[in-house]
Amino acid sequence: MQNIGIEQISLGIGFILLLLGLWGIISQKNILKIIISFTIFETGLNVIIVAIGYIRNKTAPILDSDELQTNTVDKIVDPLPQALVLTSIVIGLGVTSILLVYALKLYKQKKTLDINDYKDTKW
Amino acid sequence: MLRNSLLFILILGLAAIMFSVFMDYTPKEKLGPVAEHYAKHGKDEVGAANLVTAVVVTYRGLDTLGEVSILFLSAAIIGFFLKVRHNGNEEDPKIKRYSEILGTGAKLLVPIIVLLGVYVFINGHLTPGGGFQGGAIIASAFVLMLIALPRPKINHKVLSIVESMSGLSYVIIGLLGVLLGLGFLDNQILSLGTFGTILSAGTVPIIYILVGLKVGTELTGIIVNLKEIQNEE
Amino acid sequence: MIWILISVVLGVVMIAMAVIAIHNKKVTLSILSAGGVSLIASILYLLLAAPDVALTEAAIGSGLTTFIFFYALNKIKKYKHVEE
Numbered sequence: 475m476q477n478i479g480i481e482q483i484s485l486g487i488g489f490i491l492l493l494l495g496l497w498g499i500i501s502q503k504n505i506l507k508i509i510i511s512f513t514i515f516e517t518g519l520n521v522i523i524v525a526i527g528y529i530r531n532k533t534a535p536i537l538d539s540d541e542l543q544t545n546t547v548d549k550i551v552d553p554l555p556q557a558l559v560l561t562s563i564v565i566g567l568g569v570t571s572i573l574l575v576y577a578l579k580l581y582k583q584k585k586t587l588d589i590n591d592y593k594d595t596k597w
Numbered sequence: 598m599l600r601n602s603l604l605f606i607l608i609l610g611l612a613a614i615m616f617s618v619f620m621d622y623t624p625k626e627k628l629g630p631v632a633e634h635y636a637k638h639g640k641d642e643v644g645a646a647n648l649v650t651a652v653v654v655t656y657r658g659l660d661t662l663g664e665v666s667i668l669f670l671s672a673a674i675i676g677f678f679l680k681v682r683h684n685g686n687e688e689d690p691k692i693k694r695y696s697e698i699l700g701t702g703a704k705l706l707v708p709i710i711v712l713l714g715v716y717v718f719i720n721g722h723l724t725p726g727g728g729f730q731g732g733a734i735i736a737s738a739f740v741l742m743l744i745a746l747p748r749p750k751i752n753h754k755v756l757s758i759v760e761s762m763s764g765l766s767y768v769i770i771g772l773l774g775v776l777l778g779l780g781f782l783d784n785q786i787l788s789l790g791t792f793g794t795i796l797s798a799g800t801v802p803i804i805y806i807l808v809g810l811k812v813g814t815e816l817t818g819i820i821v822n823l824k825e826i827q828n829e830e
Numbered sequence: 831m832i833w834i835l836i837s838v839v840l841g842v843v844m845i846a847m848a849v850i851a852i853h854n855k856k857v858t859l860s861i862l863s864a865g866g867v868s869l870i871a872s873i874l875y876l877l878l879a880a881p882d883v884a885l886t887e888a889a890i891g892s893g894l895t896t897f898i899f900f901y902a903l904n905k906i907k908k909y910k911h912v913e914e
Contacts, residue, residue: 480837483834484841487841487845490845491844491845510851511852514851524878528625550648553648556649557652561653563890564812564886565664567816567890569671575675575678733890737894
């Protein structure tokens, strides 16, 4: 039982969320549901990236007490994946808002939210 | 029917690949070489107590500049798609049901939430926090003002001036680094100060203040655009 | 040991909310479930020793995304009323 830690459970949760989001994108018909599946997909992806940088029994990379400043290399988790995920979450919000505005414009044009009615450019 | 079964087979195949990756994963024991450099020399080179801030602003400063420009691009695209006509002072066609408790509570809470957001991005290099978190909190305060008050007045000119000036100042600080001979977005053009106080770590607090203001006003601009088209047409 | 149990419980709740968000017929409940997934992910980031990421995910993923979704849904309903 000592072999399974938090990072492996989080990795598994992240993978399952990624697969659920992908399934939602392909199989749903309502455009708003497709956009919701995009946000679930991105949440799962961010959980995977943060879970890779975790090291057991170490603490957060903020040097606020004296004992963390002396021998920092042995006491903190990896700060690099956290910096990348910070960027990724904010960009996810930007992409979601552009998708929603585009869905509004599509509805105004054709009055339906079903994606099977938008087959104009198919052969 | 055929489509559903094909989709199921695709998801099963992807699940098999991810399962084999999951089984082969051995957890890390110690930091890699790049993170070891950040841990050993981060305190002396940057002088910030929050190592994630040191990575985002100094070691990976160009990525933060790229992200700020992506946010600006998305706000511009949304402003272009939702064409709002500002014809003088327009009234709400019907005043929605105004609740006295909600309105008074919102008037008390909005300055406090903005103060919390400003605190979070000024102390970004000492405690967990920073520009993006503080900007999101400021945008939430403006959303509360839009929802709870009957006739909210938001000045579009002030929002766009603050946003443009913050973005321009960020690039000018980066170019100052090149002019003084150190490198683009180097943080040692101001002195490093004593470790653990607010005025330490060179230009890191200044950059995070500018990023916090820019992100906050941008997200507010997106939501104000989405609200103003609600009563048109 | 107890942290492993807590993370397993949080994981099961998160996956249940994600399945509800995809399969439900009403769009309003899906939007709220997606906000719930983001909130529990923020708690999971705290268990993984990342306080900066937890702050950002709670403020942006769980707060602002839900607002933008509801504004868009309201505008679609108004288009439907105008047409009828």
